[in-house]
Amino acid sequence: MNGVTDKPGVTLACCGLIGTLVADEGVIERSFAEAIATQGVVSGTSAFARRMTQVHQARGRSAADVLQLLFPDNEARAQAAQLAFDRAISDALRRVTVKPVPGAVQVVDQLRAAGISVCVLTSLPRRVLDRVVDAAGLGCHIDLALSADDVPRGFPAPDLVLKSVLRTGADSVGEVAVIHGTGAGVEGGRRSGASIVAGVLTGPHAARRLRSAGATHILRSIADFPGLVGAGDAAFRPDVPAASQNGDSGRLKASSRVSAEHVSAEPASAEPESAEVDRPSVDVPAQVPFERRTSGR
Numbered sequence: 001m002n003g004v005t006d007k008p009g010v011t012l013a014c015c016g017l018i019g020t021l022v023a024d025e026g027v028i029e030r031s032f033a034e035a036i037a038t039q040g041v042v043s044g045t046s047a048f049a050r051r052m053t054q055v056h057q058a059r060g061r062s063a064a065d066v067l068q069l070l071f072p073d074n075e076a077r078a079q080a081a082q083l084a085f086d087r088a089i090s091d092a093l094r095r096v097t098v099k100p101v102p103g104a105v106q107v108v109d110q111l112r113a114a115g116i117s118v119c120v121l122t123s124l125p126r127r128v129l130d131r132v133v134d135a136a137g138l139g140c141h142i143d144l145a146l147s148a149d150d151v152p153r154g155f156p157a158p159d160l161v162l163k164s165v166l167r168t169g170a171d172s173v174g175e176v177a178v179i180h181g182t183g184a185g186v187e188g189g190r191r192s193g194a195s196i197v198a199g200v201l202t203g204p205h206a207a208r209r210l211r212s213a214g215a216t217h218i219l220r221s222i223a224d225f226p227g228l229v230g231a232g233d234a235a236f237r238p239d240v241p242a243a244s245q246n247g248d249s250g251r252l253k254a255s256s257r258v259s260a261e262h263v264s265a266e267p268a269s270a271e272p273e274s275a276e277v278d279r280p281s282v283d284v285p286a287q288v289p290f291e292r293r294t295s296g297r
Contacts (some may be wrong), residue, residue: 010196010229013111013163014189016060017122017129019181019203020222022105022136026093028124029055029204032063035085036070059204060182061153062260079120084169089128091167098135102200105221108141110226119164120145123154123184144168155184156213162210179225181205190214198225 015021018028032129033043042048051070058066063085064078071078107119108275115206119142122129126147151159167175176187177196179204189197190213199210207218219225269287 009175010116010177012117012119012164012168012170012177013225013229014119014121014161014176014178014194015108016185016200017120017124017132017183019059019284020179020185021100021108021120021138022132023099023101024181025096027089027096029061031085031088031092032066034088035067035081037065038084039071040082056204058200060123060184060188062148062157063125064148065123065154066252075160085168088127089124090131093128093131097262098132100136100138101221101223104176105138105141107222107226108138111229112141112143114226115141116229117168117170117200121155121160121164121178121180121185122146123160125149131269135159155180155182156187156191157190161189161192161194161291177225177229179219179222181210183209183243186210186213186215196228198228248285 018024020143029052029278033048033052036051036055037050040050054070054220055066058069061069063082065083067078067081068106070076071081095165111118120129120133120138122145124132124147129147133142133145140241144164146163146167148154151157151163153159159175162173162179164170165176173193174195176189176192176194177198178194179194179198179200180189181200182188183205184198188195198214198215198219199205199213199215200219200221201207201210202221205213210218217228219228270291
């Protein structure tokens with residue numbers, strides 16, 4: 001028990017970063033698009049479309065794992081693409097305004113006031129994690145932030161969640177709730193043994209994908225999470241965007257918002273929407289093949 005609610009105590013909330021606490025502006029998938037273009041796989045080709053579908057499906061995994069998936073038979077190309085991804089995401093973050101998901105800061109503060117520690121987990125590199133947390137103004141609101149650099153394996157392995165248990169001193173993984181917007185993050189939470197694994201619809205993956213990965217609950221956004229664990233004011237419900245910038249299929253639509261009197265969390269066993277499709281929606285301008293762009297240099 002956590003002293004705030006009569007529900008079995010959640011003492012640690014592990015939250016994803018981009019798409020969970022921070023608005024997803026398509027930065028990650030655009031950075032992957034630029035990275036694979038350096039390997040001659042350019043926009044407008046079927047090879048590009050196939051790889052970007054793989055990127056979207058693999059969201060939540062580390063860049064190294066994703067690029068090894070894209071170039072399974074060529075380690076040199078995968079490594080070169082990873083270097084390009086690192087440059088692309090750093091450049092992209094300088095060009096966008098990093099903003100928390102509406103209500104995210106208030107939710108984190110509510111959880112901590114209720115005695116629940118808050119940890120940010122991401123499969124992105126540490127330098128990207130630090131930049132995003134600082135730009136979003138989250139640093140002084142959280143207890144811990146862990147990146148792919150802090151564990152042997154990123155999502156969907158359970159390492160990040162288990163590391164957070166050790167670092168925060170939680171008594172058991174049964175006191176952990178994981179909140180994430182990707183299938184890999186949800187699977188990592190499930191594999192860790194967390195008691196609550198909530199998928200949020202502000203991330204890149206739709207409800208059906210989150211359920212299939214093992215989500216125990218589907219939330220419209222992290223703004224609904226305090227009501228799930230009995231922390232904070234149940235009437236607290238800021239406006240949530242109708243969709244992630246990275247695609248809206250299966251995500252919160254304006255017509256599906258509910259008033260404070262209604263239940264804020266949808267059990268993962270609920271039937272999926274028939275129109276729900278999980279697909280990438282990042283438009284990348286056509287690019288000149290790498291060989292032509294580098295010839296004569």
